[in-house]
Amino acid sequence: MSIETLDDLFLHTLKDVLYAERKILKALPKMARKATDPALKAALSSHHDETETHILRLEEVFDGLGKAARGAKCDAMVGLIEEAEGLMSEIGDTETMDAAIISLAQAVEHYEIARYGTLAKWAGQLGHKPAEKLLNETLDDEYAADKALSNLAEARVNATAAA
Secondary structure (H helix, E strand, C coil), X not given: CCCCCHHHHHHHHHHHHHHHHHHHHHHHHHHHHHCCCHHHHHXXXXXXXXXXXXXXXXXXXXXXXXXXXXXXXXXXXXXXXXHHHHHHHHCCCHXXXXXXXXXXXXXXXXXXXXXXXXHHHHHHHCCCHHHHHHHHHHHHHHHHHHHHHHHHHHHHHHHHHHC
C-alpha cells in the first residue's frame, strides 16, 4: 500500500493497531498464567475482555470507512511481545515475575496510547467523527488500564518483589 495522504496513513495505522490488538489478545492469557498476584491476574483477564471490545470497535471503524478490517503486521507489537516472552522465560522468582509482567504490560499500553491518541486526532481532522468517538473510547480504556497497572505496582507488587 502506497501512503500518499493522511487518509492513507490513517488507514495504514488502523491496520497496524488491529494487528497489534489481535496479538495482544493472544498474549494476555499467557501473561495471566505466569502472574501469581490475584489482582494482577484479574487485571490481565479484564484487559483481555477489553481487548476484544477494542477489536470490535476497530472493526466498526473499518466498516464505517467502507474498508475491510484487515490487519497489517505491526513490527512494534511483535517486538514487544517477543521481549515479554523472552524476559518472562528468564525469571524464576514469582514476585519478580509479577513486577516484570506489569512493566511489560505497561509498555504495550503506552504503545497503544500513542497509536489511539494519534488515530483519534487524525480521524477528527479527516472528518471521520464516528471513528474519532470510537478511537477516543479505546484511548480512555488504555489510559485506565495503564493507571490500574501503576496502582497495582505501587500498592504492593513492586514492594513485594523488592523484599
